[in-house]
Amino acid sequence: MSKYISKYFWLFCLAAITLTMLLYGAIYWAMQRPADRNIVFLIASSAYAVAMFFSGWHFGKQNGIHSDVSDNGIFIHSASYIIWGTISLAWMTLAFDVVNIAPVLSVLFFWGIGLFFHILPFIKGNDDRMNGYVKEEIFE
Amino acid sequence: MNTKKSEFQEELLEAWEASYKKGQLTLWLFLALKEKEKYVGEIRAFIEEQSQGTIICEEQSLYRTLRxxxxxxxxxxNEQEGNKGPMRKYYYLTALGEAILEQFIERNIKLFFNENLQELLFSKSIS
Structure with missing residues (x-):
């Protein structure tokens, strides 16, 4: 397996795909039932946020143990962005038949800016790092 | 009063030692590999023996550091067969590792061997 990615990263991707599909499944189901819509939205999105957080925390920690990346959060963060973005756009356009996908694009835009600044030091391989390791942490 | 003072002294000493030992694993690990190539269990035993039990390291943290x-x-x-069956990873210093260890010793360890410091290190305090 690669230096930065272990099977735990792929397990996180699998969990994120499943959870995101379940979220949109719940939203789709709720849209057919206007009476329960708000409560289902609230429960589904809260459960999604909590489950994603704990998946990222658990599998990210395991990925950190079984690979050599010092900031393994950037991989979990990037995967979350790609998975959420792809599935959201797919559901919006294919299942919900929504014409206006601006809200999703807007989330992706601002989230993308945050993600960019998170991964920038890693991409740049700046002076604080050697082969991906933070210099100050190499000999700790 | 004296007991209190010696407890305080011991606490201070332990705090100093904890900070001092933090960065030492690399030196001990490199010294273990300088002697000869070793698998993780042997590295751990070497460090514990040679440091007279003052440096204790978990195999998991050694694996992580070695990786x-x-x-x-x-x-x-190199992967070699162990005494009882499974293949073992025998770690060794590369040319880069050897050069870094040599330079580190030259810059940071050898300075303790000048006469003046030797005298200071091993003489009793005046006060």
């Missing part, structure tokens, strides 16, 4: 150092090209390993 990191391997990615930084300071150590590498």
């Amino acid at each position: 990191k150092f391997r990615n930084l090209e300071m150590v590498d390993f």
Whole structure:
């Protein structure tokens, strides 16, 4: 397996795909039932946020143990962005038949800016790092 | 009163030792590999024996450190059969690892061997 990615990263991707599909499944189901819509939205999105957080925390920690990346959060963060973005756009356009996908694009835009600044030091391989390791942490 | 003072002294000493030992694993690990190539269990035993039990390290943290150092090209390993069956990774210092250890000793360890410091290190305090 690669230096930065272990099977735990792929397990996180699998969990994120499943959870995101379940979220949109719940939203789709709720849209057919206007009476329960708000409560289902609230429960589904809260459960999604909590489950994603704990998946990222658990599998990210395991990925950190079984690979050599010092900031393994950037991989979990990037995967979350790609998975959420792809599935959201797919559901919006294919299942919900929504014409206006601006809200999703807007989330992706601002989230993308945050993600960019998170991964920038890693991409740049700046002076604080050697082969991906933070210099100050190499000999700790 | 004296007991209180000696407890305080012991606490201070332990705090100093904890900070001092933090960065020492690399030196001990490199010294273990300088002697000869070793698998993780042997590295751990070498460190504990030679440091007279003052440096204790978990095998898990040794594996992690060795993997990191391997990615930084300071150590590498050969897979060889162990005494009882499974293949073992025998780690050794690469040319880069040897050069770094040599320079580190030159800059940071040898200075303790000048006469003046030797005298200071091993003489009793005046006060």
